[in-house]
Structures are given as C-alpha cells and as structure tokens.
Amino acid sequence: MITQGVKVTDRCRACGGTTTVDVGQFFDEGMLCWGTEGQCADCSDGWCEQDCGPVTPENIRQALLQAHGAARLRLSGDVPSLVPVLQALRSARELSLGEARAQAAQLVETGFIGTLVEMEILAVHLRKRAIQVSVEPAASPRPNDNRNG
Template sequence: MEQDIFESVRYSAMCQDCGDELECCGVQALQDSRLRWDVESTCSACGFTVAMHGRDLPSERREQILTEHGPATLRVLSPTARSAVIMRVLRAELGTDLVNAKSVLRRVLSGDFSGTLPEMELLARKLRASGIPALSTRP
C-alpha cells in the first residue's frame, strides 16, 4: 500500500459568528487514490470551530500551497512509454478533451508539467497502474 501524501497551509478568514479573525489550517491530501481538501478553523475570540472535509481545493489555496511548498513535477521514466496510454490516464484524471490532453502529454514528456505534490503523485500512481513508469518529484 502506498503512503498518503499531505501538504498543508495556514491562513486567516473572518469568523462567521463574531467577525473576528478565524485561524484556518487547510490540508490537501492524497489518500486511497483520491485527492481531498480538508480545513479546520478556530476563532480565538469567540471559540467558534468548524471542520470541512472532502471539498475541492480552492484556487487561492492551491496557489498558496504551490508558493509555500513549491511545485512538484510529473515525470515519465521510460522514453518508449506509450503516448496513447498516458493520454488516456490524463484525460480520465484531468477531465480534459483530446486536444488539451495532447498538450499536457507534451508537457509531461518534456518534464514541464507541474502542480501540488498530491496532484502529481496521484497522476504518477495512475500511470504506474497502467504500466507506465512515472513519479512525482520536486526540483
């Protein structure tokens, strides 16, 4: 069984109960071959606490993760890997059309496709499950 992959960020928001500053900790995780976004928030002023699980990663938090942790890159380790198999995985996982999948394929094969570590590791695992040697790395 492959290990879970986590990246977290801390940020502030406004408390919905008292309007003071809410301290938030968000975690993007790759668990059981699924990406998750979980947030726990606590207000030090009024004690309001909330936890949200399983939601999509908001774009501003994705950018924060990339800024704080740096991007990870998806690498295909075999120069003879079958492009059709890679594109099938990319289309299924990214929900993209054939034209965009070809563009992503070129970026993957050139080592120029990046994202958060959990995102890239999910793609690497899906590729490996399809017989394509792949890994996620940080430069």
C-alpha cells in the same frame, strides 16, 4: 494516503478576530480531496469543510504552494506510445481526448508543476500503466503557475 497541509490565519467572519485555518490536500481511495478547518480564537465560530474532485479550490492550492513550494512530475523513461499516457490523464483528470493530447505533449516536453499531492496522484495513474515518472521539487517554486499539473 498522500497528504500535505498548512496552517494559515485569517479574519473571523463572525467577530473580526483571528481565525486559525488548517488547509490541506490529500489522496484517498484514488481521489484528490481537500479540506479546510477553522476556529476563531476570540469567539465560538468554527467550521470544517471537505470535498473531492479533479480540481482543488485555488485558495487551497496557493496556500500549499506558498508554504511547501511546487513539485514537478517528469517522465523518467522512454514512452513508446502516448496511448497509455492519454488513458492515465483522462482517467485522473476527467479530460476530453483533445485536452489529454495537449497535456500529454506538455508532460513529454517539460513535465507538470503543481502541488506535491497533485503530482503524486498523476504519478500513481501513470505508473499503473507502466509509465516511468519521477516527482521532485520544482527548480524554482512558482505558486502562480497555471494549473498544469
């Protein structure tokens, strides 16, 4: 399992006190998943939420990017045909063929930037199709990057 998380504080929705919230993203059984769990220090308010799908809620992504910085996924070898890249992107992200073509072009040119978990999941899908990629810290963390990774 690939996972990344961070603790943040927020105002309690019930009493206005301080709530500690664990937010995270993880890769489990081939799926991108995320969750939040919070507990107020001043009252009994608490919750735990978890979900899966191709897109993580932006507040969770931004908390992870701010705490850990961005990761970059790049091709690390020649790609004789874009067909396996297109297949991997469509499989991993539930994209149309046109969307997959645009993202494949971006991957070839500059790579993708996103959370570590997002980039590692894409790397797994690409490596399954014998596409050589690397995941490394992005040169400069850019938490407000578009969801291109």
